[in-house]
Amino acid sequence: MRIDIITVVPELLDSPFSHSIMKRAQARDLLNVFVHNPRDTTPYKQGQVDDYQFGGGAGMVMMPEPLAILIEKLQSERKYDEVIFMTPDGNLFEQKTANRLSMKENIIIICGHYKGIDQRIRDHFVTMEISIGDYVLSGGELAAAVVVDAVGRLIPGVLNDETSALFDSFQDGLLAPPVYTRPADFRGWPIPEILLCGDPKKIDLWRHEESLKRTKERRPGLMED
Numbered sequence: 684m685r686i687d688i689i690t691v692v693p694e695l696l697d698s699p700f701s702h703s704i705m706k707r708a709q710a711r712d713l714l715n716v717f718v719h720n721p722r723d724t725t726p727y728k729q730g731q732v733d734d735y736q737f738g739g740g741a742g743m744v745m746m747p748e749p750l751a752i753l754i755e756k757l758q759s760e761r762k763y764d765e766v767i768f769m770t771p772d773g774n775l776f777e778q779k780t781a782n783r784l785s786m787k788e789n790i791i792i793i794c795g796h797y798k799g800i801d802q803r804i805r806d807h808f809v810t811m812e813i814s815i816g817d818y819v820l821s822g823g824e825l826a827a828a829v830v831v832d833a834v835g836r837l838i839p840g841v842l843n844d845e846t847s848a849l850f851d852s853f854q855d856g857l858l859a860p861p862v863y864t865r866p867a868d869f870r871g872w873p874i875p876e877i878l879l880c881g882d883p884k885k886i887d888l889w890r891h892e893e894s895l896k897r898t899k900e901r902r903p904g905l906m907e908d
């Protein structure tokens with residue numbers, strides 16, 4: 684899978700894909716992330732990419748031309764399945780969105796900055812608008828990193844058996860059960876005895892019950908879905 688991210692602050696994305704699972708996914712060529720700065724392709728002088736908004740109002744808006752040039756350049760090189768714009772007024776990002784995106788081949792992600800991007804880019808290039816939650820970040824970069832991480836780890840071969848996504852929270856519509864490791868008694872706080880019983884069926888049943896209990900307590904809405 685190839686993901687091209689468009690941002691005026693590429694430095695913000697230096698680290699998120701350079702470690703751990705995302706690093707391994709790229710080393711194995713299962714995921715390739717490229718970061719592009721519209722300042723490098725803008726036709727305007729001194730790398731200008733934003734301007735005042737028509738009609739007045741505080742805040743600069745990202746101009747359409749530098750974004751369009753970059754998107755069209757990428758689209759001339761390969762076919763993209765989605766052109767995603769990260770924005771707090773987009774559709775809420777959920778595990779099922781991540782599942783769906785993990786099956787795509789090529790994706791462009793546009794990170795907004797300042798007051799946002801010119802609406803005409805959204806109207807004529809963007810195919811999907813994603814919000815990672817009901818709060819406003821200073822730009823789309825951290826949100827894009829969240830999406831790439833959630834999607835990247837679902838690409839077949841990225842996770843091994845030990846880190847398999849099958850048992851994640853949300854994957855079966857439930858929150859994950861609690862987990863424990865050594866020591867079995869820490870400061871007089873013992874682990875649930877059933878985990879030592881050696882019967883995988885009993886343990887699976889216990890884990891499922893704990894998942895149900897946790898979901899009912901914390902996120903009852905998930906069970907209605």
Ligand code: ADE
Binds near residue numbers: 769820826
């Ligand atoms: N850009 C700023 N805030 C955002 C959010 N909550 N989700 C996605 N992109 C954003």
